[in-house]
Amino acid sequence: MQRSVSLTRLKIACSDCNLRELCLPVDLNAQEIQQLCDLSHAKHAYSRGDYLYRSGGKFGSLYAIYSGSFKTQVLHEDGREQVTGFQMVGEIIGLDAICTDRHTCDAVALENSEVCELPFNKLEVLSRKLPSLQRHLHKIMSREIVRDQGIMLLLGSMRAEERLAVFLLNLSQRFAARGLSPTQFQLRMSRQEIGSYLGLKLETVSRAFSNFQDSGLINVKARSVELLELSGLHALVGKQQ
Amino acid sequence: MQRSVSLTRLKIACSDCNLRELCLPVDLNAQEIQQLCDLSHAKHAYSRGDYLYRSGGKFGSLYAIYSGSFKTQVLHEDGREQVTGFQMVGEIIGLDAICTDRHTCDAVALENSEVCELPFNKLEVLSRKLPSLQRHLHKIMSREIVRDQGIMLLLGSMRAEERLAVFLLNLSQRFAARGLSPTQFQLRMSRQEIGSYLGLKLETVSRAFSNFQDSGLINVKARSVELLELSGLHALVGKQQ
DNA sequence: CGCCGGATTGAAGGTACTCAATCCGTGTGG
DNA sequence: CCACACGGATTGAGTACCTTCAATCCGGCG
Numbered sequence: 001m002q003r004s005v006s007l008t009r010l011k012i013a014c015s016d017c018n019l020r021e022l023c024l025p026v027d028l029n030a031q032e033i034q035q036l037c038d039l040s041h042a043k044h045a046y047s048r049g050d051y052l053y054r055s056g057g058k059f060g061s062l063y064a065i066y067s068g069s070f071k072t073q074v075l076h077e078d079g080r081e082q083v084t085g086f087q088m089v090g091e092i093i094g095l096d097a098i099c100t101d102r103h104t105c106d107a108v109a110l111e112n113s114e115v116c117e118l119p120f121n122k123l124e125v126l127s128r129k130l131p132s133l134q135r136h137l138h139k140i141m142s143r144e145i146v147r148d149q150g151i152m153l154l155l156g157s158m159r160a161e162e163r164l165a166v167f168l169l170n171l172s173q174r175f176a177a178r179g180l181s182p183t184q185f186q187l188r189m190s191r192q193e194i195g196s197y198l199g200l201k202l203e204t205v206s207r208a209f210s211n212f213q214d215s216g217l218i219n220v221k222a223r224s225v226e227l228l229e230l231s232g233l234h235a236l237v238g239k240q241q
Numbered sequence: 242m243q244r245s246v247s248l249t250r251l252k253i254a255c256s257d258c259n260l261r262e263l264c265l266p267v268d269l270n271a272q273e274i275q276q277l278c279d280l281s282h283a284k285h286a287y288s289r290g291d292y293l294y295r296s297g298g299k300f301g302s303l304y305a306i307y308s309g310s311f312k313t314q315v316l317h318e319d320g321r322e323q324v325t326g327f328q329m330v331g332e333i334i335g336l337d338a339i340c341t342d343r344h345t346c347d348a349v350a351l352e353n354s355e356v357c358e359l360p361f362n363k364l365e366v367l368s369r370k371l372p373s374l375q376r377h378l379h380k381i382m383s384r385e386i387v388r389d390q391g392i393m394l395l396l397g398s399m400r401a402e403e404r405l406a407v408f409l410l411n412l413s414q415r416f417a418a419r420g421l422s423p424t425q426f427q428l429r430m431s432r433q434e435i436g437s438y439l440g441l442k443l444e445t446v447s448r449a450f451s452n453f454q455d456s457g458l459i460n461v462k463a464r465s466v467e468l469l470e471l472s473g474l475h476a477l478v479g480k481q482q
Numbered sequence: 483c484g485c486c487g488g489a490t491t492g493a494a495g496g497t498a499c500t501c502a503a504t505c506c507g508t509g510t511g512g
Numbered sequence: 513c514c515a516c517a518c519g520g521a522t523t524g525a526g527t528a529c530c531t532t533c534a535a536t537c538c539g540g541c542g
Contacts (some may be wrong), residue, residue, distance in 0.1 A: 078479030
């Protein structure tokens with residue numbers, strides 16, 4: 001944790017792992033990119049289970065995931081917890097905290113991971129100078145809102161197997177966008193965590209996995225998954241009412 | 242619909258119906274507020290059932306609700322619909338559209354309503370000049386993300402009666418913030434719409450209302466609701482696992 | 483080897499859904 | 513003015529789906 005790295009690493013991140021495409025506006029010139037990179041004063045490393053931030057903690061920065069993955073979760077006073085998202089390389093995390101200046105959820109590393117810290121005050125200053133950065137920041141926040149709407153649709157109106165199919169297809173798409181295999185991957189989260197995210201119990205998730213396998217849609221063994229019939233999974237979503 | 246009104250009306254809105262407190266940064270001087278008001282070039286009126294915008298429609302403006310209320314809903318290709326929120330006076334609507342330049346949900350008037358149109362390009366230009374407006378815009382977007390997280394918690398882990406209790410308490414709080422009675426109000430939405438929002442069927446919503454009434458927590462008759470025991474409703478949330 | 487946590491599977495139970503009948507308030511037309 | 517139709521709301525009975533509880537399995541690690 002807290003391993004600081006030279007500032008130029010963010011720039012490297014931009015070119016070598018899709019971070020640029022995913023996080024940064026495409027129409028900045030080299031100098032502007034440099035300004036943006038300079039703004040990230042540190043990169044930090046986290047191990048599985050480490051907290052990037054905790055609910056209630058003071059807000060200061062957004063974080064761009066440089067490697068690895070995280071989950072975000074909100075906690076209810078009665079102890080219930082709900083996983084609100086799984087974030088992977090190139091995604092921005094911490095937007096929830098802007099409104100109250102305190103984090104409203106926990107962010108926990110699912111594996112050994114690195115993040116680029118983006119001090120929000122500096123980001124605001126710079127985005128006042130660079131309209132395309134400003135617009136991009138707005139788009140990132142808006143995209144988060146749209147993503148949440150999709151999850152609300154899932155949680156509010158889909159059956160268990162539909163939810164899992166949507167989840168797998170979403171992962172598939174995100175892996176593909178990063179140049180990884182869209183059909184074969186390792187899950188970084190437990191059945192429990194998937195269940196929390198999808199509004200299901202872990203046993204239900206496990207059963208749905210098994211059913212998919214029995215139907216020939218996927219191969220699954222613990223956390224390694226192979227999607228055999230993407231079309232079949234797609235067909236499953238929204239099929240039965 | 243499309244009734245245009247003089248620009249100064251937005252300013253009136255600021256002072257006479259809490260719009261200022263709810264939507265606008267508090268630390269702008271008079272001149273800056275004027276700039277902001279000038280940016281809103283029109284106010285529009287809608288009747289119950291009218292669409293403020295539709296999913297897929299081109300994005301141009303955010304809308305500040307001046308009077309009345311709206312619902313937002315996302316539609317799935319198979320016809321399922323999910324209400325993603327109910328918006329009332331002083332709230333900003335349309336943030337979802339920034340990321341793709343097209344609306345990703347429908348906004349429908351629940352009653353006769355008026356909105357102030359806020360052209361987003363102009364808002365961005367102005368917020369580059371006014372840091373406190375910039376920050377405020379970010380906060381509004383962040384608040385929407387936090388709100389959505391709360392709904393995910395509700396949809397993912399609460400039982401039917403808990404969901405309805407949360408819903409009623411949330412309405413109560415929002416009415417109170419507008420100087421209206423927190424314990425006695427008229428619902429603007431049908432059981433069907435409440436159910437869609439809460440991930441329940443309308444019959445389940447109706448039964449939960451009846452149970453609350455039988456327990457002496459509320460009085461309910463069709464769409465008029467009186468909350469008798471706020472503490473009882475609070476206790477209900479998160480009580481049983 | 484044996485423990486441990488995570489994952490799978492089975493059986494029983496509960497919550498919310500489905501289907502259907504009825505009620506109620508509003509608006510319309512005879 | 514009343515009858516009627518209509519949509520929304522309520523209520524009941526039966527069912528489906530997911531949860532709960534519990535046992536077992538499996539792989540990794542001390």
